[in-house]
Amino acid sequence: xxxxxxxxxFLNGTYSALRDAQVSVMDRGFLLGDxxxxxxxxxxxxxxxxxxxxxRLDRSLRELRIPNPHTRDEWLATxxxxxxxxxxxxxxxxxxxxxxxxxxxxxxHAMLPDLVPTVFAMxxxxxxxxxxxxxxxxxxxxxxxxxxxxxxxxxxSLLGSVFARQIAVDAGASETVMFRDGFLSEGAMSNVWxxxxxxxxxxxxxxxxxxxIRFGLIQDLCHALGLGYALRRVTRDExxxxxxxxxxxSSKEVLPITTLDGHPVGHGPQRGRPGxxxxxxxxxxxxxxxxxxI
Numbered sequence: 001x002x003x004x005x006x007x008x009x010f011l012n013g014t015y016s017a018l019r020d021a022q023v024s025v026m027d028r029g030f031l032l033g034d035x036x037x038x039x040x041x042x043x044x045x046x047x048x049x050x051x052x053x054x055x056r057l058d059r060s061l062r063e064l065r066i067p068n069p070h071t072r073d074e075w076l077a078t079x080x081x082x083x084x085x086x087x088x089x090x091x092x093x094x095x096x097x098x099x100x101x102x103x104x105x106x107x108x109h110a111m112l113p114d115l116v117p118t119v120f121a122m123x124x125x126x127x128x129x130x131x132x133x134x135x136x137x138x139x140x141x142x143x144x145x146x147x148x149x150x151x152x153x154x155x156x157s158l159l160g161s162v163f164a165r166q167i168a169v170d171a172g173a174s175e176t177v178m179f180r181d182g183f184l185s186e187g188a189m190s191n192v193w194x195x196x197x198x199x200x201x202x203x204x205x206x207x208x209x210x211x212x213i214r215f216g217l218i219q220d221l222c223h224a225l226g227l228g229y230a231l232r233r234v235t236r237d238e239x240x241x242x243x244x245x246x247x248x249x250s251s252k253e254v255l256p257i258t259t260l261d262g263h264p265v266g267h268g269p270q271r272g273r274p275g276x277x278x279x280x281x282x283x284x285x286x287x288x289x290x291x292x293x294i
Contacts, residue, residue, distance in 0.1 A: 008085035010078050010121040018122055027118050029101030032109070033157030035118070036060035041126050041250040042083050042094040046293035050076065052213045057098065060154045066102055069117045076294075082123035091125035095250065099156060129255050134282070137258025137265075137274045138174035138247070142236075143167050145178035145185040145208075152207045164188035175247055177239070177260065184234040185209050190252055193218070195244035195277045199228030214248040221284040227277065243267060244275035254281050 004019035011021045028034035038057045041048050054072050061068050070078070079096045086094045103115030129138075147160030165188040168176040175187045184203050186192055191212040194201045200222050205211045215231075222229035239245065245257035245265050256274040258265050264272030 007089060007122070007124070008082055010082065010119070012119055015081070021120070023118060023120070024104045026104050026106065027101055028103060028105060028112075028115075029099070029118060029156055031107050033155065033159075034064070035099060035101030035156045036064060036066070036154050037097065037099040037156050038154060039250050040079060040096040040098070042079075042096060042123075043126075043289050043293055044093065045080075045083050045087055047076075047079060047083075047096070048289055048293045049213050049217065050079075050294055052216060056154060056211070056213065057100075059152075061100060063150070063153045064102070064155075065111050066100060066117055069100060069119050078121050079123075082121060086123045086125065091123075093126035093128065094123050095126040096123045097121065101156070127251055129252055133174075133255060135274070137256040137272075139172070139259040139262075140175045140177050140187070140245075140247075140257045141168055141171045141173045142177050142179065142261055145180040147178075150207055151185070151210050152205075154210060161188045175257075177245075177257070179236055179239075180208060182236055184236070184239055187247060187249075190247040190249035190255075191215070192239075192257075193246040193248065194234055194239055194242045195246065195275065196238070196242055197228075198277065199230055200246070200277065200281070201230045201232065201234055201238075203234055204231045212248055213250070214254070217285070217288060218248060218254070218281065221281055221288065225280050225284055227280070243270075244277050246278055246281070254278065254285050 006017040006019055008015055009018040009021050038053050040053045058068055082096055083094045099120045101118040103117050105112050105115055164176045164178060175190055177187055177192050178185045184192060186209045200218060203209050219229050243266055247255045247257060256278040258272050266275060
């Protein structure tokens with residue numbers, strides 16, 4: 001078993017070494033996956049799009065009927081303390097993980113009221129895409145989206161995503177691009193974007209996909225760059241005929257897919273290479289990181 005580090009974590013109001021933190025075996029997160037989480041990137045100790053992450057945490061908690069146990073400022077103070085600990089350990093950029101479960105009770109599938117939520121937070125080094133991935137893009141594979149139909153909740157019940165991620169691992173790919181009933185949904189750990197005729201297209205923001213924090217960011221970047229932006233149903237054929245395909249997530253930022261199911265993405269001389277829309281979006285993304293972090 002890999003030994004856990006002694007880095008700082010937060011559990012129910014107390015800071016301790018991660019390897020020493022413990023929760024009850026009767027916690028509903030452990031027994032039922034009854035909880036939600038967020039992952040916040042920080043660049044050089046500064047949190048990126050913190051307010052947007054807090055808004056999504058609020059939405060997920062409301063869906064589960066769990067009261068938010070902390071205010072925005074309390075979450076911010078916790079995140080900053082954990083980030084500071086990672087900086088002392090040499091992490092240039094940081095990733096903050098927040099988790100809230102319904103709390104501790106005897107096992108019962110009902111949403112038991114009046115429980116005290118279990119709150120856990122930790123930080124680690126933010127693992128960004130490598131220079132080689134930026135230069136060459138990444139390979140992905142496709143699969144049917146077999147997960148549940150409340151994907152808009154950032155739930156800690158992630159077994160479906162574990163299976164989806166393993167499809168890519170087994171194929172030696174970076175990510176699994178999933179389709180539900182013939183339409184693009186998302187990746188196992190990221191959102192997926194189609195570029196066609198200088199329009200960046202993603203699936204609609206509904207219960208079938210997790211609306212990544214980068215949805216609003218990419219929309220803003222597209223408008224600033226004079227690119228089209230649309231959210232709508234995207235067919236498998238449209239994905240296969242895309243000029244470019246992109247992934248987005250807190251660690252991938254914006255990352256080009258250059259091979260899908262063994263076939264190069266795109267058309268003409270840029271086929272199988274990162275495309276011009278990606279190059280422009282990535283540069284604009286870095287500018288946003290420099291100006292929108294707190």
